[in-house]
Amino acid sequence: MNGSILIAAALVCCVFGFLLNRIYAKKYGDPAIQWKPCVLQFICIGGALTQLPGDEMSLRFLFWIIASMISCAAALWMCRQHAKSQQAGPGDTVVAMVAQAILPVGAAVLVLLAAGMIAFGFLWDH
Numbered sequence: 553m554n555g556s557i558l559i560a561a562a563l564v565c566c567v568f569g570f571l572l573n574r575i576y577a578k579k580y581g582d583p584a585i586q587w588k589p590c591v592l593q594f595i596c597i598g599g600a601l602t603q604l605p606g607d608e609m610s611l612r613f614l615f616w617i618i619a620s621m622i623s624c625a626a627a628l629w630m631c632r633q634h635a636k637s638q639q640a641g642p643g644d645t646v647v648a649m650v651a652q653a654i655l656p657v658g659a660a661v662l663v664l665l666a667a668g669m670i671a672f673g674f675l676w677d678h
Contacts, residue, residue, distance in 0.1 A: 559665055565658025572651035580638045584648030585655060589627030593656035594663075596620040601664050627652050 569585070576584035600616035631652040635645040 558661065562658045562661035562665065565654045566662060569651045569655030569658060572647050573655070576640075576644060576648050576651065579644065580640060582634075582638060584631060584635070584651050586627060586630045586634060586652065589623060589630055590652065590656050592623040593620065593627050594660050596623045597657055597660040598664060601660060624653065627656075 573583050573585045596616055596619040600613060600620050603610060603613040603616055605613050628649050631648050632645060635648045640648065
C-alpha cells in the first residue's frame with residue numbers, strides 16, 4: 553500500500569474519532585472515549601504493527617494480535633457501559649463505540665509511521 557494512502561487513512565481515523573468523541577461530549581457532557589482502555593488498545597495495536605510477520609508468523613505477533621482483540625473488546629464493553637450509565641440512545645452508543653474503536657488504530661499507525669520516517673530519514677541523512 554502506498555505510504556501516502558496509509559497516512560491519509562490514519563489521519564481520517566484520528567480526525568473522525570475525535571469528531572465523534574466531541575459530538576458525544578457536547579451532547580452528554582462527558583467524552584465517549586474511555587482513555588485508559590484507549591491507551592491499552594494503542595499499545596497493543598502498536599505492538600502488533602511492529603511485529604508484522606514476514607514469511608512465517610511469529611509468536612510475538614500472535615500475542616499482540618490477541619492482546620489487541622482483548623483490549624478492543626474490553627474498551628468497547630466499557631464504552632457501552634459508560635453510554636448506558638449516561639442513558640445515551642442507541643445511535644449515540646454506536647457513535648461512542650465507533651469513536652472508541654477507530655481512534656487508537658489511527659493514532660497507533662500515525663505514531664509508528666512518524667517514528668519510521670524520523671528513524672529512516674535520520675539514517676539516510678547520515
